[in-house]
Amino acid sequence: MSWWLPLQGSTFAPQIDGLFLAILIITGVAFVIVETGLIWFVFKYRGRPGRKGHYTHGNAKAEVVWTAIPAVTVVALGLVSNHYWKEIKGRDSIPADAYPIGIHAKQFEWQVTYPGPDGQLGTADDFTVRNQLHVPVGRNIVVVLTSEDVIHSFWVPVLRLKQDAVPGLTIRAWFQATVPGQYELGCAELCGMGHYRMRARVFVHTAAEYDAWAHQQAQGGAS
Amino acid sequence: MSGIAAAAPAVHAHHDDRSFIRKYIFSTDHKIIGIQFLFVSLFFLFLGGLLAMQIRWQLGYPGRPMPGGGILPETMAPGGVILPEYYIQLVTMHGTFMVFFAIMPLLVGVFANYLIPLKIGAHDMAFPRINMWSFWSAFAGGLVMFASLFVPEGAARAGWTMYAPLSARHDLSGAGVGQELWSISIVLLGLSSILGSLNYITTIINNRTPGMTWFRLPLSVWALFITAILGLLALPVLSGAAIMLLFEQILGTHFFDPAAGGQVLLWQHLFWFFGHPEVYILILPGMGMVSDIVANGSRKPIFGYHSMVFALVGIGFLGWIVWGHHMFMSGMNPTLGSTFMVTTMVIAVPSAIKVFNWMGTMWRGNLRFHVPMLNAIGFVAMFVIGGLSGVFMAATPVDMPIHDTYFIVAHIHYVLFGGSLFALFGAITFWYPNMFGRMMNERWGKIHFWLTLLFFNLTFFPMHILGMGGHMRRIYDPTQYDFLKPYQPMNTFITLSAFALFASQLIFALNFLLSLKWGKKAPLNPWEDNGLEWTLATPPPHGNWDRPPTVYRGPYEYSAPQVAEDYLPQSRKLPTDREPAAAPVAGH
Numbered sequence: 001m002s003w004w005l006p007l008q009g010s011t012f013a014p015q016i017d018g019l020f021l022a023i024l025i026i027t028g029v030a031f032v033i034v035e036t037g038l039i040w041f042v043f044k045y046r047g048r049p050g051r052k053g054h055y056t057h058g059n060a061k062a063e064v065v066w067t068a069i070p071a072v073t074v075v076a077l078g079l080v081s082n083h084y085w086k087e088i089k090g091r092d093s094i095p096a097d098a099y100p101i102g103i104h105a106k107q108f109e110w111q112v113t114y115p116g117p118d119g120q121l122g123t124a125d126d127f128t129v130r131n132q133l134h135v136p137v138g139r140n141i142v143v144v145l146t147s148e149d150v151i152h153s154f155w156v157p158v159l160r161l162k163q164d165a166v167p168g169l170t171i172r173a174w175f176q177a178t179v180p181g182q183y184e185l186g187c188a189e190l191c192g193m194g195h196y197r198m199r200a201r202v203f204v205h206t207a208a209e210y211d212a213w214a215h216q217q218a219q220g221g222a223s
Numbered sequence: 224m225s226g227i228a229a230a231a232p233a234v235h236a237h238h239d240d241r242s243f244i245r246k247y248i249f250s251t252d253h254k255i256i257g258i259q260f261l262f263v264s265l266f267f268l269f270l271g272g273l274l275a276m277q278i279r280w281q282l283g284y285p286g287r288p289m290p291g292g293g294i295l296p297e298t299m300a301p302g303g304v305i306l307p308e309y310y311i312q313l314v315t316m317h318g319t320f321m322v323f324f325a326i327m328p329l330l331v332g333v334f335a336n337y338l339i340p341l342k343i344g345a346h347d348m349a350f351p352r353i354n355m356w357s358f359w360s361a362f363a364g365g366l367v368m369f370a371s372l373f374v375p376e377g378a379a380r381a382g383w384t385m386y387a388p389l390s391a392r393h394d395l396s397g398a399g400v401g402q403e404l405w406s407i408s409i410v411l412l413g414l415s416s417i418l419g420s421l422n423y424i425t426t427i428i429n430n431r432t433p434g435m436t437w438f439r440l441p442l443s444v445w446a447l448f449i450t451a452i453l454g455l456l457a458l459p460v461l462s463g464a465a466i467m468l469l470f471e472q473i474l475g476t477h478f479f480d481p482a483a484g485g486q487v488l489l490w491q492h493l494f495w496f497f498g499h500p501e502v503y504i505l506i507l508p509g510m511g512m513v514s515d516i517v518a519n520g521s522r523k524p525i526f527g528y529h530s531m532v533f534a535l536v537g538i539g540f541l542g543w544i545v546w547g548h549h550m551f552m553s554g555m556n557p558t559l560g561s562t563f564m565v566t567t568m569v570i571a572v573p574s575a576i577k578v579f580n581w582m583g584t585m586w587r588g589n590l591r592f593h594v595p596m597l598n599a600i601g602f603v604a605m606f607v608i609g610g611l612s613g614v615f616m617a618a619t620p621v622d623m624p625i626h627d628t629y630f631i632v633a634h635i636h637y638v639l640f641g642g643s644l645f646a647l648f649g650a651i652t653f654w655y656p657n658m659f660g661r662m663m664n665e666r667w668g669k670i671h672f673w674l675t676l677l678f679f680n681l682t683f684f685p686m687h688i689l690g691m692g693g694h695m696r697r698i699y700d701p702t703q704y705d706f707l708k709p710y711q712p713m714n715t716f717i718t719l720s721a722f723a724l725f726a727s728q729l730i731f732a733l734n735f736l737l738s739l740k741w742g743k744k745a746p747l748n749p750w751e752d753n754g755l756e757w758t759l760a761t762p763p764p765h766g767n768w769d770r771p772p773t774v775y776r777g778p779y780e781y782s783a784p785q786v787a788e789d790y791l792p793q794s795r796k797l798p799t800d801r802e803p804a805a806a807p808v809a810g811h
Contacts, residue, residue, distance in 0.1 A: 001709040005624070005691050016620050023618060027611035034578060034607045038600060041585040045521070046592070052782035052789045053523035054587035062583065063530045063576070070575040074568035074614070081618040082561045088620055089557045107395065150389040151487065153552060153627060157693030157706060160624045164553050166488065167388060168481020171554045184706050188552075188627040188695045190314075190382045192389060193307040193397055196699040 009158030009183065009204065011176040012088050016160045019084060026073060094174045098142035101135070102126075105165040106148030108194035110185065116218050127217050131200040133185055135177050136210035142174040153188035156202055162188055177204040241765070249359075251351035252765050256358045257337030258658055261651075263362060264328040269732065270369075271320035272725050278313050281305045283718025285700045299377065308397055310699040311380045316372065318383025319405065322505070323412055324365050326643050330508040331416070331454065332361060334650060335423045335447045337658065338512075341756035341763065342444050344432025344772045344794075349425040357418040364411030371404035379405035382697060384498070387479035387490040391471040406469035413462030416454045423451035432755070434774030434803035438532070439793065441754060441778040442525065445532050446511025449539040450504050456543075457500040464493035491553055495546035503542040505639060506606075507535060509646030510577055513599045515778070516649050517584050519752050520596030522789045524779040526583030527576075534573035534580075541570040551619050552626045560619050567617040574610050578603060589782070589789065593750065594668035598649030601676055605641025609634055612687065630690025636683045648672070648731065655735075656749050660761045661742030667734045674727035681720035685713050751790045753778050758794055775800040 008014050087093055100121045102113035112133050116125030121144065133156075135141050145154055147165040154173070155162045163173040187198035205213060250256060280289045292303030299309035336354065340347055348354045371378045376399025381390035385405070389396050396402065427440075427448045440448075468490070470476040477483035479490050518525040525531060547555060547563030581603050590596070612634040616622045625631065648671070655663050694707055701707040701714060748757040755772055756763070772794040780791040785799075 001713060002692055003688055006693055006706070012620075016624060019618060020615065020621050020624075023615050023621060027614055030575075031607065031611055034582065035604060037582050038585070038604055041582065041588075042590065042592075042600065045585060045588045045590050047522070047589045051589050053521060053589045055524065055782045055784055056526070056587075057524050057779075058527035058530070058580070058583065062579075063527050066579040067530075067572060067576055071569070071572045074571050074617075075565070077614065077618060078565045078568040081564060081620055085557065085561060085564070085619040088623070089560070091557060149395050150392075151386055151553075155627070155693070155695065157624065162552050162623050162626055166554045168485075168487055169554050184704055186693075186695055186698075186704060190311065190386070190389070190697040192395060193311055193380070193699075195311070195697065196307065196701075197703050199703060 006157045007179065008160075009156075009177055009179045009181075010160060011178060012084070013158070013160045013178075015084050016088075019081060022080075023077065026077070030070075089173070094142050094172055095140040098140040098174050099136070100142050100144055101133070102144045102146070103133070103154060103165065104146050104148060105152035105154070105187070105191075105198075107150065107192050108187070108198040110154075110198070110200040112200070114214060114217065117215075125218060127220070129217065132203065133200055134203045134205060134210060134213055136207045137177050137180045137204050138207065140174055140176050142172050145171045145173065150191050151189050152191045152198065154185065155188035156183060156185045158183045158202075164189055180204045180206055180209075246765075249355060251347070251355050253336045253340050253348045253351070253354060254658070254763065254765075256354055257333050257335075259358050260328050260332030260336060260361070261658075263365060264325050264332060265732075265735070267320045267365060268325035268329065269728075271317050271325050272728060274313050274317040274320065276722065276725055277305060278310070278317060279718040279721040281310055281313075281699065282701065283715040285702055305699075307699045308380065309377065311382075311697065312372075312378045312401075314697050315380055315382050315405075316368075316378045319368065319379070321639070322383060322501070323409065324361075324368060326505050326639060326647075327416075327501075328361060329647050330505065330643060331419065331423075331447070331450060332358070334443070334508055334512060334654075335419065335451065337654065338443055338756070339423055339426055339447060340430070341657075341759070341767060342441050342754055342778075343427060343430060343435050344755050344768065344774065345426060345430035346766050346768060346771075348422045349430055350422050353418050354422050357415045357422065360411050360418065361415035364408045364415060367404050367408040367411065371401040371408070374400050374404065377401050384494060385468065385490070386494075387468065387471065387487060390468060390490075391479055393472070403469060403472050406465045406472065409465040410462050410469070413458040413465065416458040417462075420451040420454035420458070423447060424455065427451075432771040432774060435793075436774075436803075438529070439774055439777045441511075442514035442528070442531055442535070443508070443511035445535055446507045446514075449535050450507045453500040453504050453507075453539055453542060457497045457504070460493055461497035461501075464490065464497065467493075488550070488553060488555065491550055492546070495549045496543075498549065499546040500542045502638075503538055505643050507538065509602065509643045509650075510535070512650040512653075513581070513602045513646050514577075514584075515752075515754070516595045516599040516653055517581050517603070518779045518781060519653075519750055519790075520591050520593060520599060521585045521588030522591065522781045523584055523588040524777075524781060525580070526586070527580040528777065528779065530576055531580055534576040537573040538570060541566060541573070545570055548617060548622075551622045557619075564617060564619050568614070571610065571614060571617070574606075578607055578610070594663070594665060594672060595649040595653035595750070597669065597672045598645050598652065601672065602642060602645040602649065605637055605645060605676075605679070609637030609641055612637060624693065625690050627696050628690035629686040629694045629696065632696055633683050633686035633690060636686070640679060640683070645675075648675070651735070653750065654756075655738070655742075656745030657756055657759075657761050657763070659739055659742070660745050661738050662745050662749060663738045663742060664734050667730055671727060671730040671734065674730070675724065678720050678724035678727055682717055682724050685717055689713060689717075748792075751788070753780060753790055753792045755793055758792060773803060775803070 104111040113128045145165040147167045152165045183202040185200040288303035378401040380398040477485040548567045782789045
């Protein structure tokens with residue numbers, strides 16, 4: 001069991017994890033200040049008979065300080081986050097050379113459509129594999145997400161990529177896998193009683209391995 | 224002597240000749256209505272907890288027969304083994320009961336009703352009969368929701384957020400009439416909240432006693448005022464959405480059906496446009512009551528009263544423009560995601576202001592650790608964790624891996640249990656003597672607090688780790704996934720902690736029930752508080768005051784130098800005090 005985040009399997013995974021760590025440090029400092037402050041006050045100012053509290057209604061300077069510091073911090077966090085957000089999920093962030101893979105979600109399976117030798121989706125040489133996502137390492141991939149019935153959510157922890165598949169919408173999301181291996185894809189949005197088993201295997205291949213696999217599948221699919 | 228003695232002759236002067244039914248069942252007395260809400264919502268709190276225990280059994284011991292599960296019908300748990308279709312009913316109804324029928328009515332139904340007139344010196348609500356209907360409408364809603372557990376195919380199955388089209392199409396969810404009953408129940412509950420909110424707003428504006436100016440209102444009343452505005456504006460949206468969903472279910476409309484020109488995301492926009500203000504409806508009253516209790520327990524004026532009020536108003540305003548952060552992964556335009564991220568980040572600021580002001584209030588105080596104070600400090604300590612974990616999911620890129628995982632489950636429970644429920648344990652204990660004339664047991668109250676604090680953290684803190692590992696929400700059997708198998712010991716640990724947490728709550732339940740009869744008789748003003756409610760007999764009579772009290776100062780004059788005691792009630796007249804102008808509206 002890991003006490004930290006899963007393996008970083010995509011180009012933007014280190015950025016997201018870095019931001020996670022930065023927020024953990026910032027919130028960790030706030031957490032320690034508040035909790036130790038509370039515990040310290042509980043001991044230091046515990047009531048003694050015959051004593052009164054310090055009669056004050058507040059302090060304007062203190063209010064300004066503890067309004068300004070969180071405000072500046074969160075706005076800065078927002079700006080930094082937005083930079084990465086646009087790079088990862090922005091509508092114009094999808095690389096032009098990205099290799100398209102169609103993913104059609106339905107209760108309770110993932111139908112993955114590959115573009116075949118011509119590299120284009122929606123042509124005759126496409127082929128579809130159930131519950132298996134094969135991708136080449138080190139290449140930009142764009143998944144074109146659609147749904148048959150209800151909302152599902154495409155979720156591959158090692159890629160740090162999550163995107164809902166919504167009936168009536170065609171949603172594109174890109175990634176580049178960086179570590180060859182076998183991983184899992186799960187559904188992250190409650191989609192019915194089989195939600196828990198709406199699972200697929202993810203295979204990140206070397207380029208040569210992928211080509212061989214795709215070639216073999218295209219042969220099988222074309223026959 | 225003090226103002227208490229001066230007010231004493233007013234006590235018991237009221238002759239009450241109402242019949243039992245008018246007095247206790249179809250009552251128009253705001254205090255009785257508050258207490259009616261209290262008993263009904265505590266029942267739903269217990270029921271929601273029971274459902275949670277079944278969820279935890281399945282997650283800790285997937286596929287193993289649940290002890291006592293044999294009493295459930297074959298369609299839910301044959302031989303005590305929970306079925307997937309029953310599991311999704313469990314998560315749906317746990318969320319539904321807790322949010323709509325436990326926490327929200329406990330905070331608003333109970334305390335807005337009970338406290339507002341008493342704290343502002345009014346005889347009752349502005350519209351007592353509407354108030355009665357507000358309770359009975361909520362009661363009917365609760366009854367319908369409760370009944371939905373027992374219909375064929377069982378209760379609703381689409382999660383408490385009821386995302387369409389799963390919630391709209393029985394062929395996709397496998398649900399039956401329970402799904403429609405959910406919608407009907409929510410419409411009834413919405414009606415109740417709208418009626419209640421109207422009443423709270425009107426009462427606070429019009430029925431304040433002479434001298435009770437806006438900036439002498441206790442922060443609990445301020446918080447309930449802002450909450451009521453949120454309720455009045457948000458609940459109609461939920462009710463409208465629930466009616467659309469009901470039409471979709473029974474009339475075959477296509478609001479959410481893209482095949483016929485509908486929009487799936489419409490439901491989410493409507494739901495969260497209600498749902499995010501709702502989150503603040505579920506925390507603001509707690510913040511307000513905790514402010515009252517922290518000042519009382521610290522024997523100090525609240526630090527930065529005006530900042531506290533402006534922070535409440537700020538949260539109330541910003542709460543309307545953050546709903547899209549629930550939809551970062553929904554396919555909504557990512558540029559909108561940027562906008563909602565900024566507003567969401569900004570809403571952290573008023574929350575931070577409140578936390579620092581509570582700490583400022585405790586600073587150089589003379590702290591009394593009575594049970595309400597312990598729970599109020601627990602609230603601050605736990606709310607901070609829930610608030611800070613919110614920053615992670617507000618940052619859109621970080622939300623990508625943690626969205627719809629146990630990280631969110633941890634966050635919502637730190638806010639709703641660590642926040643709202645600790646506030647409620649404090650508030651119920653604090654105002655119990657006012658409601659029932661008896662004290663809850665102090666020692667058992669402390670044991671309950673410490674056990675709850677311990678097991679709450681053991682239950683919910685590890686969920687952050689599960690969420691970081693990618694553990695999805697609402698999955699029936701995590702061991703289906705290879706990457707989640709190593710987390711199974713942690714799931715079992717959480718389950719055992721949750722059982723201990725539930726068992727600890729039985730202490731509170733027993734303390735609450737047994738003290739009704741055997742609790743120590745409450746003295747007048749047992750907490751030496753400044754609020755107007757403590758100048759009355761406990762419990763206060765119908766109509767509260769013979770003559771409206773006069774207010775001379777703010778609610779937090781603790782340890783004031785003018786008097787020897789460390790508290791100075793709002794209605795106690797000192798020789799230097801002048802008579803205030805007449806009441807804002809002669810509504811008495």
